[in-house]
Amino acid sequence: MKHVHRRVRPILRLALTATLTAALLPATGPVAAAAATPTTAVPTGSRAGAPATGDRWSLDLSVVDADDVNVRPTGTGLRLRDARWGAARSRGPRSALAEGMLITAPRTLSRPATRVRAEIDARVVPGATVETQVRAWRASGWSEWRPATAVFDQPVTRVQARVVLTARDARSVATVRGVRLTADSLAVTTAATPGLTYQVFATRIGLVGEVTANGRTIQPRDHFAALPSRRGLSPLNSGDYTVRVCTTSGSRCTYAPVWDVGPWNTRDDYWNPSPVRENWKDLPQGRPEAQAAYQSGYNGGRDQFGRTVLNPAGIDLADGTFWDALLLTTNAWVDVAYLWTGSGPRGVVGDGPLNIRTGASTTYPSRGLAARFANVPIQCYVTGQTVSGPFRTTNRWNRLATGQYVSHAYISAVYGGTVSAC
Template identity: 65%
Template sequence: MAHSGRRIVVALTALLTVAAGLPGTPASAAHPSTAVPARAGAPDPERWSVDLAVAGGDDVNVAWRSGRLRLADPRPSARTRPAAVGGPVAEGILLSAPRVLDRPATRVRARLTARTGDGGTAVAQVRGWRARGWTEWRDAAEAVFDEPVRRVQARVVLTTRDAASEATVTGLTLAADSAATTAVQPAAPLTYRVYATRIGLVGGTTANGHTVRARDHFAALPSRRGLSPRGTGDYTVKVCTTSGSRCEYAPVWDVGPWNTRDDWWNPSSIRENWKDLPRGRPEAQAAYQSNYNGGLDQFGRTVRNPAGLDLADGTFWDGLRLTDNAWVDVTLLWTGGGARAVVGSGPLNLRAGAGTSYASRGLAATYAQVPVQCYVTGQKITGTYRTTTRWYRLVGGTYVSHAYLSSIYGGTVPRC
């Protein structure tokens, strides 16, 4: 087959200004900010190359063959595309090991050497670690650090629309240094009301490579910017019924519904696509309700519901006890600060008090990172990690036993 659309992309260099996971806040709750000046006479950037030949357990549908990183299977199918999207593309992700920097950095530059054509794409993305967790992922062309980070992780995302498409990468180098930026102090995480649908698709594969199980517990957002690596809850959402009677903390493990480049929670200055839409309004909702984009999603499909969030069956049925698609309140927890506990064994009941005799108000999925407010002494529990009488009160007033929490980070937790 002729490849008239093929092109070579060599040494594609871009400034990565990776946002610190804080998309900002509505005007009614603006954060104070302070300038972080660039250091005079700053040393040369720290440089390193990403090893593209190593494909580990965190990588999805990629292979290193003949000196190139490529999709192991370039044909769109239930195994090669995000389960929540079902779009007409196959995709794969190579996730690098995090690099501990010699000195804190606020800027990273990437140099990607790739070959794409006939509808194939190759994108490099990075994120940085600071005390309260990982920043959001950012594409090389539009990234930002709003405070110094000490670790940097890269990933390469490849997509093809059929077996004739080409998307291969032969090199990725990064350079970290410091530049003038504006530090934004974290406040309460962002919360929006959006329409949620049920994923289903048991046996399908999520964007991070997880195989969907019966009554699974995770969520999907229509952007890879908040996509957690498999087996982590780096990006966790709190999803509640509009009455507030039931909630679940769930890791974001898939991309969708409808779109894959619609970080609808970000302001227009950061949002990947659909920058003219109001912040907090998913493109699918605008297309369905107002015929935005001619009523189509990014793939040209007619949008048949206003969903901006997908929920796995266990989250949908057991966590929220929904019986049909519904409007929900979703909090994007990485957009705020404060101490977080990692649920090591779940789904874990969210109790109304510090004991199992109290009513369950919802669930926290395995790997979810839940916001911890303070701790109390309650019922003695023997769990996966320890035997303890310590219970943590979460932001919002529910309680979880320390016996099932694998770690806590991001701040000191006081007694209630």
């Protein structure tokens, strides 16, 4: 960020155009911190003089509830509740910034749209950032969060927005006075959406009693994961972004929601292709920046905050995921599938952690656990042992992958398509 050395606090008023790709068109990085002097930007996705069309609405910044993190409404606008919060939780490879996030309710559009644009009215001082991000509901679930600067790969009728604030210290806190969104249509771009899987180094989170980036207080033997980008961060008590993590031998697998940001970096969506990846675009897809820094001295061996990288971690695992689901005893290489990049039916684990069996009965061995709220892929179903669970009594067992079955009695909902018999 460019720093302007003067006493008057600059005011930043932004008009942003966003194109959110459910899989994968170019998106720019944070825009609210792009300048420290007063400026007005014309939406880049509009023709000069062309009036905006489509749905228009303003975000309600006055309501903070359970899925919002470290923000508070004030008489002048939305602000961080505690600018020291980042430093307090930054032991080890965690975020070095104070962070806050307001998630607004999903909005159903009056007509299908392929683009969302955001106009932000904010006071932003050096060392602070403000960003509006959006995501869209598809048949296979929510797309990744994107800065309000992208195009949907197909028309959508349901979108959700969030406002993310960061501060370097207590003197650099931004104030968001208003956010206005416009949803309209451009020519549709078709993009493939394969499920992506990469081998990365996993570390154990620990930090029991501390707070995750989505506002969860970490419990002993907790079951969730952390990735070094907010683009795949699930709201509290949801599995909108779920990873499947398997040992390299394939003997144990777990499905866990992404509830925290880290390790090391916070803007490294390394699973995405270069045109979409927020930072470190010159690295191969699937290679975390921390791994490149540790193994080959990339970026001088440092993370985005300038800290010396001490391990090649690309994913963090909560203690229950690490010890109980995967039976790991030390940090290790694992195979990670980023399930929201795939397609097809998904089941929501309504109660867990749920045993993943090798066959359609509780007499079969467990080869892992699916965390509560995880959104798991369902290939097909078979009949087997009748199980009474919190949602139904049934003999249906869902196959998640070859040799992986869970009882349908514990699945609270299925979306993204019809599940057929195996």
